[in-house]
Amino acid sequence: MTHTAFSSFVSRRVQSVKLSPVAAATAQAAALAGEGRSIITLTSGEPDFDTPEAIKDAAIFALKQGDTKYTATAGTAALRNAIVAKYSKENNISLKTDHVIVSNGGKQVIYQALNATLNDSDQVIIPAPYWPSFPDMVKINGGVPVLIQGRASEGFKITAARLEQAITQHTKWLILNSPNNPTGAVYSISELKQLAEVLRRHPHVLILWDEMYEHIWFTDEAPVHFLHVAPDLKERTLLVNGASKTYAMTGWRIGWGAGPEGLIRAMGVVQSQVSSGANSFAQAATVAALNGVASDFVEIARLTYQKRASQVIEGLSRIPGLKVIRPEGSFFVYVNCEDLIGSLRPDGGQIQTDQDLVDWLLESQGVAVVAGTAYGLSPYFRLSFAASDQDLQQAILRIERARLQLTLSEVVVA
Numbered sequence: 001m002t003h004t005a006f007s008s009f010v011s012r013r014v015q016s017v018k019l020s021p022v023a024a025a026t027a028q029a030a031a032l033a034g035e036g037r038s039i040i041t042l043t044s045g046e047p048d049f050d051t052p053e054a055i056k057d058a059a060i061f062a063l064k065q066g067d068t069k070y071t072a073t074a075g076t077a078a079l080r081n082a083i084v085a086k087y088s089k090e091n092n093i094s095l096k097t098d099h100v101i102v103s104n105g106g107k108q109v110i111y112q113a114l115n116a117t118l119n120d121s122d123q124v125i126i127p128a129p130y131w132p133s134f135p136d137m138v139k140i141n142g143g144v145p146v147l148i149q150g151r152a153s154e155g156f157k158i159t160a161a162r163l164e165q166a167i168t169q170h171t172k173w174l175i176l177n178s179p180n181n182p183t184g185a186v187y188s189i190s191e192l193k194q195l196a197e198v199l200r201r202h203p204h205v206l207i208l209w210d211e212m213y214e215h216i217w218f219t220d221e222a223p224v225h226f227l228h229v230a231p232d233l234k235e236r237t238l239l240v241n242g243a244s245k246t247y248a249m250t251g252w253r254i255g256w257g258a259g260p261e262g263l264i265r266a267m268g269v270v271q272s273q274v275s276s277g278a279n280s281f282a283q284a285a286t287v288a289a290l291n292g293v294a295s296d297f298v299e300i301a302r303l304t305y306q307k308r309a310s311q312v313i314e315g316l317s318r319i320p321g322l323k324v325i326r327p328e329g330s331f332f333v334y335v336n337c338e339d340l341i342g343s344l345r346p347d348g349g350q351i352q353t354d355q356d357l358v359d360w361l362l363e364s365q366g367v368a369v370v371a372g373t374a375y376g377l378s379p380y381f382r383l384s385f386a387a388s389d390q391d392l393q394q395a396i397l398r399i400e401r402a403r404l405q406l407t408l409s410e411v412v413v414a
């Protein structure tokens with residue numbers, strides 16, 4: 001049976017979402033590279049570094065010790081305790097082991113949080129631009145994403161007034177992601193204080209604080225933690241974090257959620273039917289990571305991303321037609337390309353959308369980035385600088401060349 005013929009069997013919930021656009025863009029780039037084209041792929045949301053050796057050694061040691069069995073669904077006691085210790089040491093937040101669940105990546109944590117709490121038509125407020133999985137996970141779990149459109153003039157962050165307007169009696173969650181994928185925005189103390197003020201007036205709203213890029217920041221001080229600004233909201237806040245970005249462990253699939261015990265317990269019920277405990281030796285390796293076997297790596301990686309952010313910003317701002325806001329964290333820059341919309345390619349085709357521009361960059365110069373449509377704010381594209389200095393330098397030159405081949409519409413009209 002063809003994929004189209006089968007579609008009548010696919011549930012409405014699953015039909016309401018698409019395959020990850022980032023995965024699609026990465027696959028398209030890989031296919032062209034497979035044909036022998038020189039492609040620079042800046043689509044991916046993962047560190048280009050390898051996992052530090054000391055973390056790998058901890059996994060090997062665990063394997064050799066026979067750490068190869070099912071673990072408790074919510075994670076090993078050793079890892080959950082290490083996560084509690086991490087929050088106490090790094091964030092000055094006190095938690096109990098029962099407040100923590102370990103899953104196959106932060107992605108599963110978020111999925112389970114929504115699955116465990118959403119009834120049909122419950123609303124989830126998501127600031128755009130967003131990580132594409134947020135709205136899709138809401139839809140697949142029967143909820144309704146309520147988007148607050150970010151404004152470049154506000155650094156792509158939502159304000160208290162706009163949050164207040166978006167909350168209804170059906171709101172179940174607000175999702176905040178700082179440092180942000182795809183914009184690199186980081187909420188300041190005063191911005192979070194104002195949002196917390198609004199949230200205090202609406203006790204039926206849960207807060208999902210996605211801090212996956214916690215350790216990748218370029219500001220003078222580390223990003224502010226939501227629970228420092230609003231410790232009184234701890235009883236309705238879920239922290240989502242993991243090993244993927246901080247320790248270059250995307251393939252190991254270890255993420256965690258920390259929040260109110262009742263929520264963590266409900267998420268554990270879901271996990272017990274979906275996957276059970278996460279990989280045993282990956283959990284052992286994450287204990288070593290959290291205990292600091294690779295603490296040098298975390299700081300070196302951060303400084304490297306910071307240097308690349310400057311390199312990329314400097315390069316892109318020299319290209320007429322592109323506008324960039326300096327990211328304060330994560331490893332992405334969200335590039336405004338509105339001045340290139342309406343321009344003409346050498347073959348006469350018109351660049352009508354950010355996707356057209358992204359296609360042009362790939363076709364003409366072999367640079368793969370992801371169109372803003374995937375993140376809910378156009379016309380933009382996301383460029384990941386989790387790539388080598390050399391690749392980034394080459395990519396900027398190629399984007400400049402691709403841009404020079406376009407004729408701006410004003411020129412055409414004149």
Ligand SMILES: Cc1ncc(COP(=O)(O)O)c(C=O)c1O
Binds near residue numbers: 045131242
């Ligand atoms: C904002 C954000 N949250 C969560 C995740 C999930 O990461 P993982 O499932 O690898 O832990 C990602 C990964 O790209 C992300 O960008």
